[in-house]
Every structure is written in structure tokens, then in C-alpha cells.
Amino acid sequence: MFSTFSPLFLTDLGTSGALLASGTTLSDGSSHDSGQFVSIFWITLVALLSPILSRLTGKKIPDVVFLLIFGLLIGPNMLNLASSEGGIPLLKELGLGMLFLIAGFEINVSSLRSRQGYSAIATWVVCFALGMAGAAVITSFSRELNTYVAVGVALSSTALGTLLPMLKSHGAAGTPVGNAVLVHGAVGELLPIFAISLLLSSRSPGMAIVVLLAFMVVAVIVALIPHRLFAHVPGLRQIMAAEANTTGQTVLRLAMFLLATLIMCTALFDLDAVLGAFAAGLILRTLTPPAALHMITRRLEVVGFTFMIPLFFVVSGMGIDVSAVVANPLGLLAVVVGILLCRGVPVLLAEHFFDTRSGLTTRAQKAQLALYSAAGLPIIVAVTEVATSSDLLEESTASLLVAGGALTVLLFPLWALGIRQAFGSGQPAQQEPSRKEQMNALKAQRNAQTKLATGMIPVVRLKSQADSETQPDSESQPDSESPADAQPGSAEATDTSAGSSVASRAASRAEAKKRKGSAENTGSAEI
Structure with a gap:
């Protein structure tokens, strides 16, 4: 050997x-x-x-x-x-699917129906149009329309799944800036996926719309089936919740089943796999109790970011034509500047001139949002793969776009962090939680996990049972220090609240001793 x-x-x-x-x-x-x-x-x-x-x-x-x-x-x-x-290309597709499943699971769909969500949608449409127009002008309108669509999608996307850990490490998660990035990131991933499925399809636009609507119907049916089963099969939700913390890992297996099912549907409908993965994440969120969202998110991240998602990015890097990037550094710079102009600047102008209800009040906050929103990579990788397989883009152009997207993920969040450190977050500084607050938060998290494990069934104690448990036995323990140990019928002894006064406790003990003495005298007289 x-x-x-x-x-x-x-x-x-x-x-x-x-x-x-x-x-x-x-x-x-x-x-x-x-x-x-x-x-x-x-x-x-x-x-x-x-x-x-x-x-x-x-x-x-x-x-x-x-x-x-x-x-x-x-x-x-x-x-x-x-x-x-x-088999590595298959693993790469699964990694891309896990990345978009987690991104879909992170999205709160209700936020997209707000004024801020509508503003983000309108802003993305402007970004997409600018990207298409810029590509058409640079190429002197010499390419076909789908080529400009691919470039427009690449220049107007947002890497929400990549930005989430950065927002947490930068301290922007949960702030107005972080919440606004989530909205623009959701739009910057969801709408490009629809654009890829509709505009980069080999079908006619009308047939592409019909196929996309058919897939949406299938996705709704897939979402309704587990809801109906949980509602009509007794104990199914409790079994799923109980096995979620064992080697069964039913919740994660359900997530993998949804991912495989919807990716299979996209393959049958000849749609991009990221659409099915994103839909799987949205469906999984509707099946998850609010108290368990954080826990399920952590487990999905463990599954995805351990192997499949890193493999996706590594294999994507293996496909970059380094000779094309080195031979055209100005082209690489043009891609980075183009992404900033087509995606970042419209977001900045929309926040400055319109009331988007984002809660951003300072120019520094709006600049941070623009930079975070312009960081895009996964969608760029996906759209360039579709475009190169359809001969819409050359390998050299696709390599420049992917390398430029990698630079935006590197540079733009760093610039946003620099602005945050230089000008502040625009929010009052939060005090470090006390030890008691940390313990209370830990107890609340454990209670949430307990509720999930028991199928969200609260434990109810009957009042009569509680009264019988707290009723004292004065004959056996007459000298107890607790007021609840006195004989029933004594007004002082019935005060069982934690805030009873010292005087009432002393009166209860005196009453108990008095009754004990009278009982002993009665017993001796009878003897």
C-alpha cells in the first residue's frame, strides 16, 4: 500500500x-x-x-x-x-439550497407587506432597471435582452444569508439599520430569484408565467399538508416536538424533506433550484412556533454551515478564471463600482428623499444600509451559472462578476462598520444586562424549549388541588413557622401570601399554640 x-x-x-x-x-x-x-x-x-x-x-x-x-x-x-x-456538483447544489433555505427561514413575510417593504420592492425595480441599462450602454446594445437581464440581476442582488452573521458581529442586528437590511436583503434575494425563473427561462414569457404559477400552487399544497396533518392527526405535533431533541431530529428532517421536495419540483418544472430552496425556508417558518424560531435557526445553521454551504463557496471559487480577472483589473473595478451605483445609491436616495418608515434618522445610518444592501454574492453565483450554461455570458465575464461580488462582500460591510464606529449607531447606548437579567433570559429560553418539547401544552393546576396541597395539618405540625400550617378557620392562619407581615405570622403561631393547648387539656379531661 x-x-x-x-x-x-x-x-x-x-x-x-x-x-x-x-x-x-x-x-x-x-x-x-x-x-x-x-x-x-x-x-x-x-x-x-x-x-x-x-x-x-x-x-x-x-x-x-x-x-x-x-x-x-x-x-x-x-x-x-x-x-x-x-458528485461534487450535486453537493454544491445542496449547499446553495441550504443557503437559501436559511435565508427564506429568516424572512418575516409580514415585514414585506409594510410600507417599508413596498418601498424596498420599488427600490429594487429601479436597481434592476439601472443594471440592465448600464450593461446595454457598455455593450452598445449589441447583446440580446436576456444577457442584460442576467447582468441586471447580478448588479441588483443582496447577499442576505452572507450578511446575517456580519450584522451580528458588527452589533447591528436588532437595530433600525439591521432591521432595514433584513427587509432590503429579503427583497434583494426574493425578486432576483423570480427574475431568473421568469426572464432567463428558455420558455416564452407567457409560458414561463404559467409554469411559475403552477409551481407556486404546488408549493402552497406542500405547505398545507403538514398544517392539516398537525391539526387532524392526534399527537403528531407532540411526537415531532418530542423527537426534535433526540437522535430523531424530526424538525431538521422535515426541513430536509421540504428542501428535497421543492428542489425536485423546480427540476420537474425546469426552474432554478434556488426558488424551491427559498420556498422551503418560507414554509418551514410557518410551521415553527414563534418561541422556537431561534432554536431552529441555530440548528439549521449547524447543518448548513458545517459542510454544504462552505463547499458551495469553495467550489464556486474553484470555478473563477483567475487569468481573466488578472488580465482585466479595470473590469473587476467596474463591476464593484457598478454594483455600488446600481444597488447602493438607489437605496441611499430612497431613504433620503422618501418616507420609507425604516426608522433611520441620520445620514450615517442610511449610508450603512446602502453599503450592506449592495453586498451581493450568492445570487451572482447562481445567475452567472444559469447565464453561462445558456451561452448568455462568457466564462471570463462570469468570473469578473463573481470576483466583483466577492469584493463587495469583503469591502462594503467593512466600510459600513467603519461608518458605524466613526459616527455611532445613532441609537442610545445599551447597558450591559445585569446578572439577574441574564438569568431571567436563560430561564425564558429554557421555558420556551420546554413548551416546544411538550407540544406547547401548558400545565394547568386545578384550584381545588392547589388548595388541598397548601391546606395545613395543625395536628401533626402545630409549631410550623409557615402561616399555612395553622388550623383552617383562623383568619390569621389563612394568609399564605409571600408578603405577609411579621405581626400576622406571630399571631398565627400564637393561635396554633393556643389551640394545641386546648386540645391537650380536652384530651387529659377525657382520660
Whole structure:
């Protein structure tokens, strides 16, 4: 065995990686599988190192950027240590699906029906139109319409799933800026998905609308089935909740089932898989009790960000044509500036000139929102894959768009954080919670988990049962310090509240002793 592999360790690193990744090192018929496992080894190594390096930079550089950079290094365009052949493309699709499932689960649909949501939708339409117009002007209207649609979608998207951990680390989560980013991010992911399904389809626009409506009907049916089962099958919700904290992990298995079902439906309808993944996240949120949203979110993040989502970003980095990026640095700069102008500036102007009800009062807050909203990467990766497979974009152009999207994820949140640190958050500083408040919050979280595990069934104590439990036995314990231990019938002894006065307690003890003495005298007289 060692003699079979020893020549490989004496060769150049890049050559050995290429041989291993291509699966030509074994002669026992399993060369294809060995190449895939070698690629998985390098991908998981990159996935492990990226968050560590991100932490060493103080989270200023997100691990997504490291995943893309390392993917570029180990990919076929540089060291050629790993390849994206065999089953890796399927894992990449599942990673993209998990990313959009989590993004859909994070979205509160009711926020999109508010004035702020309508304003975000109108702003995105303007951003999309600007992106299409800019691409048409640059190319002198020499390309077909769908090419401009693809570029417009890429320049107007928002990386909500990538921004969520950044908002938390920057201290913007839960603030007006963070809430506004959630709204614009939801619109910046949802509407581009619909645009990809409608405008980049091989069907006619009318048939594409019919197919999309048919998929929406199927998604509604998929959402109604578990609701009906929970409502009409006795004990099903309790079983699901009870097994959620065991090796059964029923909630996560339900999430995976919804993801697989709706991605299958998108494949049957010839739609983009991200549409099904996003719909699965929205449906899963409707099935989750409000008290369990945080817990389910954490578990979904554990499942997704452990392997599948990092693999998606690494493999996406492996597909970047580094020669095209290096040969055209001005094109890369133009992509970054174009995203900022087409996505960030309209958001800034909408907040400045219109009442969007976002709660942002300072220019610094509005600038932060514009920068966060302009950071886009997952949608760019998805739309460039669709466009290149349809021959709407060249590989070099797609590589520039993906590399530019990676730079926006790196630079724009950093600039927003710098503005926040320089000008403040615009909100009064929050005091550090006290020890008591932290304990109360922990108890509330445990109570929420307990309610989920018991099927949200409250424990009700009957008043008669409570009274019988608190009724004293004066004969057996006449000298008890508690007022509840006195004989019933004594007005002083019936005061069982925690705030009874010392005088009433003393009176209760005196009454109990008096009754005990009278009972002993009566007993001796009878004897």
C-alpha cells in the first residue's frame, strides 16, 4: 500500500494534487472515487481554516472571502489540487439550497407587506432597471435582452444569508439599520430569484408565467399538508416536538424533506433550484412556533454551515478564471463600482428623499444600509451559472462578476462598520444586562424549549388541588413557622401570601399554640 502511494509524495505538490484529484493514482478500479475523496479532503481543509483566519482578522474579513480565495487556489486554474467532478456538483447544489433555505427561514413575510417593504420592492425595480441599462450602454446594445437581464440581476442582488452573521458581529442586528437590511436583503434575494425563473427561462414569457404559477400552487399544497396533518392527526405535533431533541431530529428532517421536495419540483418544472430552496425556508417558518424560531435557526445553521454551504463557496471559487480577472483589473473595478451605483445609491436616495418608515434618522445610518444592501454574492453565483450554461455570458465575464461580488462582500460591510464606529449607531447606548437579567433570559429560553418539547401544552393546576396541597395539618405540625400550617378557620392562619407581615405570622403561631393547648387539656379531661 505504501509503495503504491510513495511516488506521489516525491513529486511536485501541484502535480500530485492534479493526479489525485483526477483519480489516476490507483489501479484497482476505484480511481474515480479516489479523486472525489481527495477533492473533498481539500475542500474540508479549506472550510476548517477559513473561519479561523477570519477570527484572526477580528471578523473584518468574512470567512466567505477566505472560502472563495482558497477555492481559487486549490482549483484547476491554479494548483489543481481539487476538481469539481463526479458528485461534487450535486453537493454544491445542496449547499446553495441550504443557503437559501436559511435565508427564506429568516424572512418575516409580514415585514414585506409594510410600507417599508413596498418601498424596498420599488427600490429594487429601479436597481434592476439601472443594471440592465448600464450593461446595454457598455455593450452598445449589441447583446440580446436576456444577457442584460442576467447582468441586471447580478448588479441588483443582496447577499442576505452572507450578511446575517456580519450584522451580528458588527452589533447591528436588532437595530433600525439591521432591521432595514433584513427587509432590503429579503427583497434583494426574493425578486432576483423570480427574475431568473421568469426572464432567463428558455420558455416564452407567457409560458414561463404559467409554469411559475403552477409551481407556486404546488408549493402552497406542500405547505398545507403538514398544517392539516398537525391539526387532524392526534399527537403528531407532540411526537415531532418530542423527537426534535433526540437522535430523531424530526424538525431538521422535515426541513430536509421540504428542501428535497421543492428542489425536485423546480427540476420537474425546469426552474432554478434556488426558488424551491427559498420556498422551503418560507414554509418551514410557518410551521415553527414563534418561541422556537431561534432554536431552529441555530440548528439549521449547524447543518448548513458545517459542510454544504462552505463547499458551495469553495467550489464556486474553484470555478473563477483567475487569468481573466488578472488580465482585466479595470473590469473587476467596474463591476464593484457598478454594483455600488446600481444597488447602493438607489437605496441611499430612497431613504433620503422618501418616507420609507425604516426608522433611520441620520445620514450615517442610511449610508450603512446602502453599503450592506449592495453586498451581493450568492445570487451572482447562481445567475452567472444559469447565464453561462445558456451561452448568455462568457466564462471570463462570469468570473469578473463573481470576483466583483466577492469584493463587495469583503469591502462594503467593512466600510459600513467603519461608518458605524466613526459616527455611532445613532441609537442610545445599551447597558450591559445585569446578572439577574441574564438569568431571567436563560430561564425564558429554557421555558420556551420546554413548551416546544411538550407540544406547547401548558400545565394547568386545578384550584381545588392547589388548595388541598397548601391546606395545613395543625395536628401533626402545630409549631410550623409557615402561616399555612395553622388550623383552617383562623383568619390569621389563612394568609399564605409571600408578603405577609411579621405581626400576622406571630399571631398565627400564637393561635396554633393556643389551640394545641386546648386540645391537650380536652384530651387529659377525657382520660
